[in-house]
Amino acid sequence: MFVFLLTDIFFYIIIFSIGLYIFYVRKTKDILETWKHVFRSRTGIISIVVLSFFLLIAILDSIHIKEKIYNEQTESFSYESEIKSVLDIILLPTYKNYEKSYSSPFSSNLYSKETIILENNIERRVYPKLLYKGNHNKYASDNTANILLTFIISLLKYFFVFSIFYLFFYFRIIFKSKNNIFIPFKLNKVFLMTLSIIVILSIFLYELSLQYYVLGTDKVGVDVLYKSIKSIRTGILIGTLTTIVMLPFAIFLGIFAGYIGGFVDDVIQYIYTTLNSIPSVLLIASAILMLQVYMANNPLNFENIYERADLRLFFLCMILGLTSWTGLCRLLRGESMKLREVEYVQASKTFGLNRFSIIVRHIMPNIMHIVIITIVLDFSALVLAEAVLSYVNIGVDPTTYSWGNMINAARLEMSKEPIVWWSLFSAFTFMFILVLFANLFSDVVRDAFDPRSNKNYE
């Protein structure tokens, strides 16, 4: 049975709107040109591929199901209360078992010694062997050799899969132009390279994590790699949902203020200056504290931990959105004020077009570039903000997988001796990759869309 969490629904809406936008862009010539500029840049294409991969994981992780269980005694079906996502099902073989406590990456033992009682009642302090992974090498008993072999096998698997796809999609081309079967490669080398690297890496990691804890385990023995992958959804949701929440406010209020002016302008300006004047961390903290109270007051609405955690995530996005829409609103207000005076807008006014259609037809399309630039720029900042907020305990629910929660837990691990570094390391790596490519992407997008940007120097 499919389950739709609140954030899922909103996430689908986002995906749907991205689809709509692509459809719209394909029909609109000048915007298509600008986007082509993005695709022509090497950084642009690499970051788009990487981000799409992250997005794909987030999408897979946002399709939730409940499994049916059959009850023999009552001969009826019921549903498990646990909710799984499609991603969970794909990854199931890698994470279903957990160890007792910490173990380091690729290790075969637990990280700390334990007392074991031998048969003759003698106690001994040893590093216990891991139960499920680390001692089950598939290809060679030596770890390095095994890892190498696993890599080669993943490469082979990749080429196998790749050639099937290749044949499937391009067999017509192959048959038509027999002399050159490498035409598809020429389509976009960078694109193909990036995609291949990502796919090979994923296969390799998957194969590896059937045999090892690639990034170790955490305090209660859960695979850290799994945790980091699950955190992708949280990061992306915070980055995108927030924007969706703030977008309608910002666009409509911004345009109204700028285009209509007068009293409406004053009121809207007052609202956003007031909100803007409060230091955002304090506003967020206040609102989250309030939310905790609300959720505790209405426990019956949130029986399921998933729903609770999900709602908190959703509210976090709402609150972040409420504090961040003001900047965009101000920009849009300024732009619409300028546009109001532009000749063709004035002309359509004299033609008797009503305000609404002027806004939709002339103003909206001309401020879209500002909206897009803001969305991509904000994305990375929001992903980073989540970590800091979780550190202050006003971020996502502690049961939600998120990099912020991982870092928060890692603070304690850093003082362990020898140091437990892998949780922090994985959170760092995953977050860094996502934010880095988001930043690079936003640079390219800004250069393409912003008429004032310094294109020539990039």
Next chain:
Amino acid sequence: MINDLKNIFLLSIFLFGCSDNPLNSPYSDNNSSQNILYSSFQERPKHLDPVRSYSSNEYAFLAQIYEPLFQYHYLKKPYELIPLTATKLPEVQYLDSNFKVTKKVKNARYSKYILNIKKGILYQNHPAFFKEKSKYLYHSLELDDLKNINTLSDFKKSSTRELMSDDYIYQIKRLADNLNHSPISGVMQEYIYGFTEYKEQLSKLNNISGEKRVSYLKNNKMLGIKKIDDFSFSIILKKPYPQFVYWLAMPFFAPMPWEADLFYSQQQLKKKNITLNWYPVGTGPFMLTENNPNLRMVLKRNSNFRGEVYPSLKDKIKNKKMYSENKEKVIPFIDEAIFSLEKEQIPRWNKFLQGYYDNSGIASDNYDQAVSLNSSGDITLTEELKEKGIHLSMATAASTYYIGFNMLDGTVGGKSNRAKYLRQAITLAIDYEEYISIFANGRGIVAQSPIPPGIFGYQDGIKKYNKTIYSFKNKRIVKKNIEKAKILMEKAGYPNGINQKNGKPLILYFEATGSGADTYSFLNWLRKQFKKINIQLVTRVTDYNRFQEKMINGTGQIFQWGWNADYPDPENFLFLLYSKNGKVKYSGENASNYDSKEFDKLFIKMKNMRNSIEREKIIDQMLSIIQEDCPWIWGWHPKSFSLSHGWVENVESNLMANNTLKYKKIKLNSRNKNIKSWNKANFTLLYILAFLIFLLILSVFFMVRKKDREKIYD
């Protein structure tokens, strides 16, 4: 940029390098020759008023300053009370209904404590005592007087006064004052004769404050308390209550001079945060001279302290040398103690290892670095710490952590067999041995009952154990198999976790508090435990506020809580299950709202008994009732490990005594030497960086010049 850093560094080396202090020392240089103990505190104390304070982090300061009548003997185990400011342990008389002394316990309606205090005990110097021309100088301060005053030490004049029985009486009256929010006023109402009436009188006067309130307290007597002379007084209790003497050893019953209360009640001082809550006045060995809870607290030797002799064990001497050195020596040994605020665990532990804190607890994450088991299974320090000369002291805390079932709940509560079997199954399923090893690194003991070790009636899990969960096999007690729990589930009507009646899976709810990093791990673990017997556990995380509200309304289902002993008596633990203490009905401390007539009957009987074989029998009976009923999952008793450096002497683990600072002694030379050798700054990286930056600047310079020339010739 790093060049700038280098400059700052050179500057700082210039500034601090002239002293021998290591670069990373968090203290100023001139301290190294002084007899100072360094320690840390994690959370700023909320209350330093003995009437309010009820937590160990506050007692760490308070108990060094205020002196109640009695204290715990530092060295003796089991814990034993000895006089502190009193001349001897109290005489207890039983009174009949006409307040006549009676010998027969049967006729006893009231009990009377006669308390005598030593003469010649002086308070620390304090401006509140200062008189000029027989008038108190600082008792009616105006705004102008306070211009240059920000802390208490800014008052120029101060004086002292002798301790008198009035001060103890005054403090008991303060306990009754609602405005002081004493956490024990509810308990005392039950025991001290006339306390309730006094409290009611006072609550009518809520709008009176300041001087008037102080003089009201001074002049109006409480029925049950009588001043005999300046150095003795008596307290009448409504009923015999042998545990009362333990209360008298707590800071709640420390003396409070009315002069100080009056002094601090001035509105103008409150604006400067100079209140009794922040600046204690006591007779103890130390006084609080610097109170900056955002940074550090400093205790200095009280020059008026009468001096006390280091205690000795007459019969048992563990380490002869240690005690003979300190015997007959006047305490306190140290002149000053500096407590620095250290919220984060990482810096605290590292500073301890660097030698900047003289003592430290062990957090579970440092455990492996600190402690290991040797071949015979004893816990010892790791080589690394042994080399540093660090000592380990261990004690099991008189406290218990448990998971409670709300007995008023429809699913897990109630007296039906169904619910009982369900509770037993859950109790069996939860593996506290594993909990202790994961979350406490083995620093704990699985609880058999609410009573922790060191308290009379404790079941050690060898001779006496919880028969619901354990069985005896191969000369060890072994936890019963998980299959047993599944059978119990079937008996309860939930085979495989499916409710037989409606075919739905059984879902239970756990109320969790806290949002710390560990909460998540713990909840995950707990869900795993319930899953063993196919119960879906839903965890509801709220803040502590909401959690308490749920407990009071009885809307929670399963929850985790803990209890620290107020005094070492089983009554202080078993009352947590006494029905008249029910949280919902009586807003007491029985959070699971357990209600068993049999248990109650035995409890009343056991309560006022002295420790004897008979009492032990009754306690065993009580325990077997609750072990069968399982209103709690008997969690665990934490062991507290604490570490101290080799230069700290006289370290004993005594969890009941709080006023232990006065016993500590420090070898200065050894400390200075070690700190110096442990903290050698490593400049290699800095030099490499500086070199790289130099290269960078050089190459940039040439690059710029080259490019600039090209431009010009273009």
Next chain:
Amino acid sequence: MINYIFKRILYAIPILIGVNLLTFTLFFVVNSPDEVARLHLGNKRVTQEQIQSWNEQRGYNFPLFFNQSETGLNVIKKTIFYEKSVKLFYFDFGISDSGRDIKYDIKQRMWPSLAIALPSLLVGLMINITFALFFVFFRATKVDYIGVIFCVALMSISSLFYIIGGQYLISKLLQLVPISGYAQGVDAIKFLILPVFISVIYGIGSGTRWYRSLFLEEIEKDYVKTAKSKGLSEVSVLFNHVFKNALIPILTGVVVILPLLFLGSLIVESFFGIPGLGSYTIDAIQSQDFAIVRAMVFLGTILYIFGLILTDISYTLVDPRVRLK
């Protein structure tokens, strides 16, 4: 000018009222004081009686807006709204839920915050501008490209990593500075080095990029081209024209955040145990001390608005062409 400043201050009043109303709604309409009381009275043996008198002492027992039981002005004065919100306007922050005078604490704690924030700002400014000028000098070359990528990479690292990593490396492994703590006066320097260093490093990525784009914008302007065509060297053009003219946006950008420096940095302060306003706020959030959070929200707003006014003034001082109306 004075007229203008006066007008700006008048304009700030409705904003402050708005902020005040918003926080009031958040803190009192949503959350009942009873819960706060229970939190602060501790967890052992709390009775309803104690909660009531706790509320009485802190003035939480009044009705929200109108007190029917009083007469005259007291109908409005003896309310939570008056006691807790209106009083903020004359900087009476009251006492915190844990019983300390907030104003006193704020006065004490803003200096350590400033001691970190000001050096971080100044050193950071110097370094960022130097880097930015350097990249602009090499614009459209490999150096610039790599530099920008490097900046983006630096920006993509969460601030938490800088702090955790810096503390581990410099304090723990190299033992160069104390791990955490603070002292009054000159002694403070050794405690400040590391947090300032980390804040500066953290700011390099975004700062350099920002100044770089400012300079590039300036370099495209006609007068620069004219200067170049006159045969001036690239370095002198950069310093004498580009840098000088870009100073205006740089300065105004700095002025606007100057007052906010008092608020300190939330995480840096709490990691390094510095008793500033940042850690004060964090503590308040974590212990749910609403009185302090409320006071800080109000203070933050005032400082922000003050910064805006300062910016306007500094515009006129730096650039005489701008006239304030």
